Structure formats: C-alpha cells, structure tokens
Amino acid sequence: MSARDPSPESAARAAQLRDILVEANRRYYGDADPLLSDFEYDEFLRELQALEQEHPVLATPDSPTRTVGHAVSALFSKVRHRQPMLSLANVTSTADLHAWQESMAGFDAGAEFAPRYTIEPKVDGVALELVYEDGRLTVAATRGDGMTGEDVTANVRTIRGLPRTLPDGAPPLLEVRGEVYIGKPDFDRLNRELQERGKEGMANPRNAAAGALKQKDPRVTAERPLRVMCYGLGEVQWGPGAPPSWSAARERLQALGLPVAPESLFHVAAGIDEIDRVVLALQEHRDDLDFEIDGAVVKVDQYDLRRRLGARSRSPRWAVAYKFPPREGRTVVEDIVVSVGRTGALTPVAVLRPLPLGGVTVTHATLHNRIEVERLDVRVGDTVLVIRAGDVIPKVTKVLRELRPADAAPFAWPDACPVCGAAVDAAEGEPLSYCTNLACPAQVKGRLAHFGGRRAMDIEGLGARLVEQLVDVLGVHDPSGVYRLTLEQLAGLERRAEKSAQNLLAQIDASRTRPLARFLYALGIHHVGESVARDIARHLGTLERVIAASAEELADVPGVGDVVADSVVRFFEEPRNRAVLAALAEAGVAPAPEETRDTDGPFVGKIVVFTGNLERMTRDEAKELIRRLGGKATGSVSKKTDLVVAGPGAGSKLAKAEKLGVEVVDEDEFLRRATGENA
Ligand SMILES: [Zn+2]
The missing domain is CATH 3.30.470.30 (DNA ligase/mRNA capping enzyme)
Structure with a gap:
C-alpha cells in the first residue's frame, strides 16, 4: 500500500459522507423537511472535499462535490x-x-x-x-x-x-x-x-x-x-x-x-x-x-x-x-435522563455526544417535558438537531429518523420518581409531571421553604438560608423534622444566637395549630394553591376527612375539578407522604379544623328533620351534610322546622309535619337540593 492510498476508515467515511449528502439532496427538494441545515451540508461537503483531495481515488464521478449546492429533483420542471x-x-x-x-x-x-x-x-x-x-x-x-x-x-x-x-x-x-x-x-x-x-x-x-x-x-x-x-x-x-x-x-x-x-x-x-x-x-x-x-x-x-x-x-x-458561529448542530443522543427540580417537576434531558457549538461544547439539551419527548419520539442512539440560541439552554429540535439505529427503543417515561421512587403525578394531557413525595431528596429544600412560607405555615425565620442549614447541617429531610429541632441544635448553627434560636422555636411551635387551609397549602400538593386549599378545608373540615376523601368527594367541592381531586388523592395515597403526615402528627402538628358552614345555598339557616330510614347515607352523615351546608338538623318537628326528609317507615314526625304544613321531601329530592342539582 502506497502512502497515498486511503485507509479503509477514510474510504468508509467518504462513502458515508456521499450517502448522507445524496440523501440530503434528495430530501432538500423531495420532502417537507430537509435532512441537513445548509451549514451541516457545507460541513459534510468540506469534509468530503478534503478526503477526495487527499486521496483522489476516492473521488467518484458522481460525487456531490462536483455540483454546486443541492441537486435538482424530478418533482418540478427545470429552469x-x-x-x-x-x-x-x-x-x-x-x-x-x-x-x-x-x-x-x-x-x-x-x-x-x-x-x-x-x-x-x-x-x-x-x-x-x-x-x-x-x-x-x-x-x-x-x-x-x-x-x-x-x-x-x-x-x-x-x-x-x-x-x-x-x-x-x-x-x-x-x-x-x-x-x-x-x-x-x-x-x-x-x-x-x-x-x-x-x-x-x-x-x-x-x-x-x-x-x-x-x-x-x-x-x-x-x-x-x-x-x-x-x-x-x-x-x-x-x-x-x-x-x-x-x-x-x-x-x-x-x-x-x-x-x-x-x-x-x-x-x-x-x-x-x-x-x-x-x-x-x-x-x-x-x-x-x-x-x-x-x-x-x-x-x-x-x-x-x-x-x-x-x-x-x-x-x-x-x-x-x-x-455567524453556528447555533445548530447535529449529534447523537447517548442517554436520556429525567431529573427532578426543586419544585418536583420531572425534566427530561438528552445527554449528548459533545458538540462544539458557537464557542462552547454542548453536552446536554433540554427535552422540556414528557409531551415533548413523545412528540419528538427521541430515543437513545438517535441523531438529533440541537439548537443553542443566545443564552437559552440548548434544545433538541428534530430527530433524524433516517439515521436511527435499528435497535433504538422508544423512551419509557418513568412512572416513579427517578430520585426517590415515589408515585409521579402526571395527569393525562398535561405537559409536566411531578414527584408527589414530601420527603423527596431532590426537592426537600424547595418543599421546606414553601412549607414555612408566609402564606403557608408562616414560620418566620425559616428562609432559604436556614433551610440550607437544616438540610445540610442538621439532616432535616422532610417537614416533620422541623418540629423535632431542639434549642441546642438551632443555637449550634453558624451565626445564630441563642435568643434568635428561641424565637425560631417559638415560631415553629406556634405553627403546630395553623388552620387546615394553610396546612394543606403548605404540603405543596400539585394543583392545590391557596384558594383551592381553602375550598377543600372549608368543605371537609378536618385533616382526617381530607386524607380519607375519595376523588368523587373531592370533586364535589366547589372550585375543585377532577384534575385537582386526582392530584390530592394521589398525594395522600403515597405511602411516603402518609409516613410524613404520621410523623407530623407525632411531633404535635394538629391543624385547626375549619368552620365548614356554607354562607349561601338552599340550607343556610334552615332547620331540617330526618325521619324514617335513609338509604343512601347514615343519619350522622345526613346531619353532617346539613351542618356543612349551613343548616341545622334537629330531632323533632315544630313550627320552626323548615323541611322534613322522610324515608320509608316514617311515622309520627311525618304526620306532624303534614299537620303543620311543613314541606316534606324524600331522600332523593333532599340530595338533589343538597348537591345543587335542579336548583
Ligand atoms: Zn421524588
């Protein structure tokens, strides 16, 4: 072999470059979306030119280097x-x-x-x-x-x-x-x-x-x-x-x-x-x-x-x-990882074969969210176009399917948090999915800061710097840890006097009985903002009832839709969250129940008597329902009674109501009115 003979690698590369350029030519005019950017086309062309110059035997008569730019397709007539x-x-x-x-x-x-x-x-x-x-x-x-x-x-x-x-x-x-x-x-x-x-x-x-x-x-x-x-x-x-x-x-x-x-x-x-x-x-x-x-x-x-x-x-x-320095380049996806941000949002990131782009080497590109990953159908091994505009994080804009390896498997979106393994809250059709775990290591600082925030548990002094110290120095890993802190621990922290440690402990102590609405908001349940937390607290009254509520019950709360209801249920179903709630209760955190009285509606200020058998709820549940709707259930019928709900087997109370001219309805009608149907 003489010194000017191309190596097998050079010959193979030249053939590959020719194939890519010919395919790019075909697609440039034959399809809706060209394979290569002009820049990439030029890059490949230059590489092929250099190879052919070095090894003239590699220059085939039909080489793309012998034409200017992209070739002409048969689809349109020639000019x-x-x-x-x-x-x-x-x-x-x-x-x-x-x-x-x-x-x-x-x-x-x-x-x-x-x-x-x-x-x-x-x-x-x-x-x-x-x-x-x-x-x-x-x-x-x-x-x-x-x-x-x-x-x-x-x-x-x-x-x-x-x-x-x-x-x-x-x-x-x-x-x-x-x-x-x-x-x-x-x-x-x-x-x-x-x-x-x-x-x-x-x-x-x-x-x-x-x-x-x-x-x-x-x-x-x-x-x-x-x-x-x-x-x-x-x-x-x-x-x-x-x-x-x-x-x-x-x-x-x-x-x-x-x-x-x-x-x-x-x-x-x-x-x-x-x-x-x-x-x-x-x-x-x-x-x-x-x-x-x-x-x-x-x-x-x-x-x-x-x-x-x-x-x-x-x-x-x-x-x-x-x-200008290129902002777009082509490289290979070596891995797809899902990271968890401080808010618990799962963010997919493409790990790239290093790509020099506009003066920096790009090694990662954001894939934004699950829907974007599905839309792109990006897979490990794929060749992708990556764009890096200005200071924006590089992103994958296109997958070159023609160059996909035969064994590239579709990316499986994790159904558990990649950091802690907890359930992921991913409502159908929603771009973002979240780790639901209160104790997720990836989000513990963000969650603690939110938990102690002014509009949540309002623990003055539980700011970003203290959160850092609590997590990094004192090993707090979920909100319950805040309630087990001692004066000694806090006073031992850098730049914290005993007096200020005492104040902080008093703040923490006072937060044990914050209203339920604040507590629910503090938990950072996805979709549960302040106002939704208030609606749920007012409607259900106690933490126990919120935890036990089914999606249907939650969806009945005014201002709460199916998406929110599902999110709340998923949050409380997560065993890790139940463990944190138990630890909070053990540490003496007892959110104050909310007054659940309605301020308007058909039962506000009304006195209701139940008689006979109820088939769709117990007597206690019926009384609780009236109470929540702002009315009152009593045991006997009088002139003050506004409504009698009579089930099968009703006796003297029904007779008395009829005698006094009090309105009588059956259980179905009562429920219709109570749930606002036919109102
Ligand atoms: Zn997690």
Whole structure:
C-alpha cells in the first residue's frame, strides 16, 4: 500500500459522507423537511472535499462535490439560469474577513480601484430567482445546482408582499435574486397550528420555508407565511441609465415595489473598520430581528469592479458570506435522563455526544417535558438537531429518523420518581409531571421553604438560608423534622444566637395549630394553591376527612375539578407522604379544623328533620351534610322546622309535619337540593 492510498476508515467515511449528502439532496427538494441545515451540508461537503483531495481515488464521478449546492429533483420542471447562481465563499472569522477585504483592496494596484462594500444580513432561508419579463413575474426558480433550478413559479405567485406585476418603467427583463423565508413569529404560529392538527412540527424557520416552497399544491403554499428579501440581480436589460452599483440597483428595486433589506439593515462601508463594526453589530443583534439570519453578506458595491474581479469556479471573488458561529448542530443522543427540580417537576434531558457549538461544547439539551419527548419520539442512539440560541439552554429540535439505529427503543417515561421512587403525578394531557413525595431528596429544600412560607405555615425565620442549614447541617429531610429541632441544635448553627434560636422555636411551635387551609397549602400538593386549599378545608373540615376523601368527594367541592381531586388523592395515597403526615402528627402538628358552614345555598339557616330510614347515607352523615351546608338538623318537628326528609317507615314526625304544613321531601329530592342539582 502506497502512502497515498486511503485507509479503509477514510474510504468508509467518504462513502458515508456521499450517502448522507445524496440523501440530503434528495430530501432538500423531495420532502417537507430537509435532512441537513445548509451549514451541516457545507460541513459534510468540506469534509468530503478534503478526503477526495487527499486521496483522489476516492473521488467518484458522481460525487456531490462536483455540483454546486443541492441537486435538482424530478418533482418540478427545470429552469436553466441565464447567469449561474453561484454560492458565496464563507468566512467564519474576522481575520478571514480582513484577508478577503485586503485581497479586494489590493487587487489591481495599477489602475484606479477603490471598492466600496455593501453589507446586509444573510437571511436564513432558501435562495430563489425571480424573472420579470415586461413587468410580469413569469418564472420563479430555486438555485438548484447553480446552473439549473426548479420551477416553483405557481407557489411563489402566492407569496404576499411579492409583486406579480411591476409598475411602468420596469426593465423588459429583470432577474432578481432573493431569499425566501418565514419570520420567527410566523414560524411559531405555524408550528403551533401544525401541532394542533396532530402534525409534526418543523425544526426551524428555514426548513419550514423550504417545505412551503416545495409543496405540490400552491394552495398549501398560499397558507404559509412566506416572505422574500431580494439581495441581488441576475440578467437585467436596464437600457440606458443602468445603475452602476448594487446600492443604486437596490433603490431601483425598492421603487419597483420589490422587497429588499430594510434601510436599517443595509450598509455601505468604505473600509475594513466599518465592515467589522457593522458585521459584529448584526451578529450581536441577530436575536432582536424578527427573522433568522445566519451571517452577513459583504459585497463590492460597484458593478465595474465586480466584473474586473470575476469569479472562481464555485463563487464570485467580489463577495463573501461572514457566517455567524453556528447555533445548530447535529449529534447523537447517548442517554436520556429525567431529573427532578426543586419544585418536583420531572425534566427530561438528552445527554449528548459533545458538540462544539458557537464557542462552547454542548453536552446536554433540554427535552422540556414528557409531551415533548413523545412528540419528538427521541430515543437513545438517535441523531438529533440541537439548537443553542443566545443564552437559552440548548434544545433538541428534530430527530433524524433516517439515521436511527435499528435497535433504538422508544423512551419509557418513568412512572416513579427517578430520585426517590415515589408515585409521579402526571395527569393525562398535561405537559409536566411531578414527584408527589414530601420527603423527596431532590426537592426537600424547595418543599421546606414553601412549607414555612408566609402564606403557608408562616414560620418566620425559616428562609432559604436556614433551610440550607437544616438540610445540610442538621439532616432535616422532610417537614416533620422541623418540629423535632431542639434549642441546642438551632443555637449550634453558624451565626445564630441563642435568643434568635428561641424565637425560631417559638415560631415553629406556634405553627403546630395553623388552620387546615394553610396546612394543606403548605404540603405543596400539585394543583392545590391557596384558594383551592381553602375550598377543600372549608368543605371537609378536618385533616382526617381530607386524607380519607375519595376523588368523587373531592370533586364535589366547589372550585375543585377532577384534575385537582386526582392530584390530592394521589398525594395522600403515597405511602411516603402518609409516613410524613404520621410523623407530623407525632411531633404535635394538629391543624385547626375549619368552620365548614356554607354562607349561601338552599340550607343556610334552615332547620331540617330526618325521619324514617335513609338509604343512601347514615343519619350522622345526613346531619353532617346539613351542618356543612349551613343548616341545622334537629330531632323533632315544630313550627320552626323548615323541611322534613322522610324515608320509608316514617311515622309520627311525618304526620306532624303534614299537620303543620311543613314541606316534606324524600331522600332523593333532599340530595338533589343538597348537591345543587335542579336548583
Ligand atoms: Zn421524588
């Protein structure tokens, strides 16, 4: 084997890169969502080029390195560009940008050569050529391989804000080049709509724009919020008075009603310092724009200078794309872990094969919640797109299903807390699920701080710093531990005088008999805020009854729905919580029962007598019900009696009621009124 023979690894990698690039080409135009971002495509292409240069035997005649950009699919008819749509050379550092500018400035020292430079944002979309003949939009074509693109005229004609006819005075032939894109707010709206209709969302605005442009049915394209921003020209028959520069031509386009970069984003610069300043400002403010940009395009402004500069094989010399550090990359999910936050929320996180992205190495990406995991169907071993925008936590935006290993199993969402093993509160259709355990180690500090809060048990002094000490120094691991603290322990804590320890103990002691509503709120049951806690306490009265209540009973409480009722039941069913409640009771915590009287309703202030047998409840339960509804149950019928509830076997009381003209109802009717039905 000679030194120039490729290793088996290099040969295999070259073959793999070719496959990926060919597949990406196919999908770029064949499907709604491209496989690779332009950036990734370029990266792979560069890697393949390098391999082929090193080992020329690896360069196959049909290698994707032999065409410019993405190939053309058979779906749309072909359009040959009058002038090739070259791609731009990329630079990724200001040093390379300076080198390019110096090569421009020093191009032809002998003749007069003083370039100006235009700078505009590089919109992250899909390149397009628009052909206007005699003022009418006759052809719109994609870049394709640079020589031949695809005819997407019918779709492009549906784009609002893009004129189909130009005003009088337009050149008889005008080829305009621009970027088709979807703005960020429009993209968010579109994705929401797609997901509401049960469809897969798009990974990013660029893919959404590409997909919209490639629809077979122009009516679908018309529903997509596409926009165009024009950045250059193909062939134009200006006639006399042709603009001498891009900045002048741009004004002519604007006057013809064609969309160009807004004034605030278009700059003409004289030298490198100004170029630097504008480019870096664009990079810094990219998130303030309402469309995605992935770089800035710097071009020599004057057309005569451009002609002298000419082109290399793939790109013009007179222009360069300064690419911002990538925010999107592709990597492999090595694991999916579910962590538990201080509030008990279970948060899925993808552990990634390290991915350099915008100057940092990304190793984790959030998957947000269970619903997002299900929507993405992300699995260990999957190749995913990861985006890291600004300071936001990196997130997985797309799973590349084509690259999924055959043995990748669907991710099984845990039905127990991964930290403590307690039941997880995960209502159907709700994005978040929570660990229900009062003593969950992952949330003990958050729960203790909440427990002692002003609106909960109101233990003054049980703030974040003390909570840290209680947990880390004194080993408190659930709220009951607070009630077993001794003066000695508290006084021994750093920076705590005995006097303040005494005050704290008094506070803790006083909290033992806080009203039930506060206690329920303090438990931090998912969905049970202050007002719901109050409703439950008023309706059920005692902690024992709340603990024993069924979901149906709880759902009967005004202001409590099925979701809340289920959450409460699940909380009290959790054996770990029962243990904490028992420990709290043992430590002398006895929430004060609530006065459960209703203040309005059909039984407020009413005196009710029961007689005969009740079939659906015991006599005691019936009396308790009346009491809770704000009335009173008595044993004998008199003129003061408002209502007699008579069951089978009723005797003298019924007779007396009839004699006195007191209203008599049966048990069913009583229950209807008591539960508010037929009211
Ligand atoms: Zn837990």
